[in-house]
Amino acid sequence: MHHHYKIFKPYGYLSQFVNNGKKQNSKKLLGELGTFPEGTMSIGRLDEHSEGLLLLTTDGKICYFVNSSKVDKEYYAQVDGDITEDAIEQLKNGVEIGISGKKYNTKPCPAFKLTQIPDLPERGKKLRDDRHGSTSWVSITLNEGKFRQVRKMTAAVGFPTLRLVRVRVGDITLEGLQPGDSIALEDVKAALILNS
DSSP states (O other), rough: OOOEEEEHHHTTTSSSSSSSSSTTTTSGGGGGGGGOOTTEEEEEEOOTTTTTEEEEEEOOHHHHHHTTTSOOOOEEEEEEEEOOHHHHHHOOOOOOEEEEEEEEOOOOOOOOSSOOOOOOOOOOSSOOOGGOEEEEEEEEEEEEETTHHHHHHHHTTOEEEEEEEEEEEETTSSSTTEEEEEEEESSSSHHHOOOO
C-alpha cells in the first residue's frame, strides 16, 4: 500500500531526503521534519528559499501525474514594489524567461494581485519590511514547472520576488499546517484532478 502526505516546507529546507553533494552537508532536509516510510519522495520541488505545500508519496505514478500539466499549482509571491495591472496582464499572457541558457515563453496562466496580505506564518528568516520600499502580493497558478519559474516571471515584468509560498496543488491546500507540519492523505489522486 502506498503512502501520501502533505507537508509545509519551511524556508531553508531542501525538497529532498538525501544529500547529493559535498556542498550540501550543512543543508536541512525533509527527513528532519518527520518519520516517513522508506521510498518516500517529494513530488516536484520548492527551492531552498521557497516555502509552502509540498506533496510526498511512495507512488511513482502519483508523482508523474502531479508533475504533468494536468495539475494546477498555485503560488503566492510577495514582490518588490506595488505590482501594476500591466505587469499582471503580462504574467497572465506569458513572459519570456531564461531556462538553461535558452529563451522560453511561459504558458498563459491565471494571475491576480491579492487585495489583502495573505494569512501566512512568519518566515523563518526575516524579510525586509515596507520601510525599505513597498511590496505587494500576487497569485500565480501554473501547470508547468520550470526551474525557479515564478521568480523568473515576476522579475521579467519588473517586480522581483521577495517571498514565495506554494499554497495549493490541485485541490490540496496548506490548510491545517504550520511550517514543518505534515499530514497523511487518503485519496490523493481525487483531490488533484482539478483541471484534467
